[in-house]
Structure formats: C-alpha cells, structure tokens
Amino acid sequence: MPLASLPVLRHPTAYDMQRALLHAPQLAPRDYHHIKAAPLSGALGAEVTGVDLAGLGASALAEIADALSDHLVLVFPGQALAPAGQIAFARRLGPVKTWPYARPMPGYPELTELVSGPSDIHNFGGGWHTDSSTFPRPPAFTVLQCIEGPDAGGDTSFANQYLAWESLPEAVRGALAGLRLIHATSKGFGDHSRSTGSSHVTTTPVLVPAEHEGLESSHPVARTHPVTGRKALYVNAGFADRFDGWSPHQSQPLLDALAAHGGIPEFTCRVRWRPGTLVVWDNRCCLHYAHNDYAGQRRVMRRAVVEGEVPL
Numbered sequence: 001m002p003l004a005s006l007p008v009l010r011h012p013t014a015y016d017m018q019r020a021l022l023h024a025p026q027l028a029p030r031d032y033h034h035i036k037a038a039p040l041s042g043a044l045g046a047e048v049t050g051v052d053l054a055g056l057g058a059s060a061l062a063e064i065a066d067a068l069s070d071h072l073v074l075v076f077p078g079q080a081l082a083p084a085g086q087i088a089f090a091r092r093l094g095p096v097k098t099w100p101y102a103r104p105m106p107g108y109p110e111l112t113e114l115v116s117g118p119s120d121i122h123n124f125g126g127g128w129h130t131d132s133s134t135f136p137r138p139p140a141f142t143v144l145q146c147i148e149g150p151d152a153g154g155d156t157s158f159a160n161q162y163l164a165w166e167s168l169p170e171a172v173r174g175a176l177a178g179l180r181l182i183h184a185t186s187k188g189f190g191d192h193s194r195s196t197g198s199s200h201v202t203t204t205p206v207l208v209p210a211e212h213e214g215l216e217s218s219h220p221v222a223r224t225h226p227v228t229g230r231k232a233l234y235v236n237a238g239f240a241d242r243f244d245g246w247s248p249h250q251s252q253p254l255l256d257a258l259a260a261h262g263g264i265p266e267f268t269c270r271v272r273w274r275p276g277t278l279v280v281w282d283n284r285c286c287l288h289y290a291h292n293d294y295a296g297q298r299r300v301m302r303r304a305v306v307e308g309e310v311p312l
C-alpha cells in the first residue's frame with residue numbers, strides 16, 4: 001500500500017483487538033514466588049505487592065524483570081524509598097542517567113524532583129508521550145515515586161503500544177515498515193528549548209542546555225523490544241516532529257492518526273498515586289500521560305531514568 005493512500009485509521013475492529021489481545025500475557029500473571037502481581041486492566045499494568053524494594057534479593061529482582069516484560073507498568077504501593085534507595089533500585093534495572101533539562105535534586109544528581117505548585121496552569125508530561133525520545137538512546141525505564149500529592153487527581157494513564165501496533169490492519173503495518181520519525185527537542189519543549197532564559201512549565205523550571213537545543217534523533221515508527229522480541233508502535237506525540245524525509249506539513253495527518261490510535265482506551269490503564277507509591281514503566285513499549293486535574297494543589301514526584309538501547 002503506498003503511504004500516500006494510507007486510510008485514515010479507524011478504531012480497531014473487535015477482530016483486530018481480539019487478535020492483538022490473544023498475544024498479551026497481561027491477564028495470566030506468571031507463578032511468582034517473591035511477588036504478587038495483580039493486573040490493573042486488560043491491556044497493561046500490574047500492582048505488585050509482597051516485596052520491599054529497599055531490600056531486594058536477586059531472585060525477587062528477576063521476578064520483577066519478568067513482570068515488567070509481561071505487564072509493562074508495575075505499581076509498588078507503600079514503598080516510600082529514600083532518595084538513595086530509589087537510585088539504588090533504579091540501578092538494579094540498568095545504568096541510571098542524569099536528566100539535563102531540569103535542576104537535579106540537591107545532593108542526588110540522578111533524581112529530578114518534579115514539583116507542581118498550586119498556581120501552576122500546566123503540568124509535567126500532560127500528553128501522551130515516552131520519556132526523552134529525542135535522545136539517541138532514550139530511557140528504557142522510568143522509576144517515579146510519589147512524595148506528595150492531592151487526595152484525588154494527578155493520576156497517570158499508560159497505553160500498551162504492542163497492542164497499538166498489533167491491532168493495526170496488516171496492510172497499514174506493511175506500509176509503515178521501514179518508516180522513521182524525527183524526534184525533536186524543540187518540538188517537545190517549544191520555547192523551553194531555548195537556553196537563553198529560564199522557562200516555567202511547572203514549578204520545576206525546564207531549561208534545555210545549549211548543546212541540546214537542536215537535538216533530534218531518528219527512530220523507527222515501530223521498534224522491536226530487545227527482551228520480548230515484540231514490535232511496538234513508537235510514535236511520541238510530544239516529541240515526534242516529522243517522518244524522516246517528509247516535511248512537518250506532509251507528516252502531520254499520519255502522525256496525528258497514529259498518535260490518536262496509540263491512546264485509545266482499550267490499550268490503557270490508569271494509576272492512582274499515593275505518597276510512597278513507586279511506579280516503573282518501560283518506555284520502549286508504552287506511552288504515558290500525566291493528568292492535569294488538580295489545580296490549586298501541590299504534587300511532588302521524584303524521577304530516575306534508566307538508559308536504554310538505540311531503538312531498532
């Protein structure tokens with residue numbers, strides 16, 4: 001199918017959806033010995049209990065890795081890790097990278113404290129995206145802990161991008177094979193990508209260093225997960241600027257259609273935060289969306305990111 005004649009994507013038929021879900025291990029958690037994993041929805045996410053992340057043995061860690069492969073998003077309530085403990089846990093998952101677009105937490109360069117104040121209009125991550133996809137090696141995992149939050153509001157939604165890819169009609173998947181997207185820092189942070197002045201998205205100022213202003217990376221539209229071997233749609237509405245070789249104007253209709261497809265409700269789960277809740281997600285196969293529905297209240301999150309591979 002020539003790309004120019006790609007149909008406007010429709011909501012997947014029940015057949016396409018069932019065919020995609022047949023491959024999902026989501027509803028059949030493995031038989032774990034050290035953790036309990038309770039699925040959050042039919043698409044992705046599991047609440048994990050029975051484990052203390054501050055004192056994690058090797059076999060419990062291996063079970064967490066398996067659960068991450070199967071469920072993509074793991075929610076650990078009641079952990080309340082100290083900064084050093086959160087960094088130590090993140091390091092068990094891979095190399096922890098500093099995030100250069102905001103001031104790190106004092107004394108802990110690996111952590112970014114994302115603070116939303118009562119007078120903030122915008123929030124951090126308030127649209128479907130994956131973290132830092134403009135990097136040549138975007139983060140594999142994000143490890144985010146809630147320190148302080150509203151009684152209601154400020155949830156995060158996640159969307160399974162294996163399902164997004166697998167539920168596309170075969171002809172559309174064929175047409176997209178080999179297509180690449182340019183992910184641009186200037187798209188993601190707009191005016192904030194100019195390092196000449198401090199800008200406020202939230203109470204946490206975003207300031208893109210001069211050497212990152214023009215940062216762009218070309219990544220495949222569908223990437224193959226290095227552990228599961230499954231293909232996932234890798235379209236990031238927050239950072240994807242254009243298809244490689246296309247103008248932004250040419251790119252926008254297909255980009256919009258794919259982005260909308262990635263976030264349909266059947267692919268999602270929703271996480272409610274409490275102080276001490278720690279969530280790990282796999283940026284290589286899911287999108288996330290921070291809900292901006294807690295005006296007038298304060299929300300404090302601590303984030304570490306674990307480096308990933310060059311997307312293939």
Ligand SMILES: [Fe+2]
Binds near residue numbers: 130
């Ligand atoms: Fe994010």
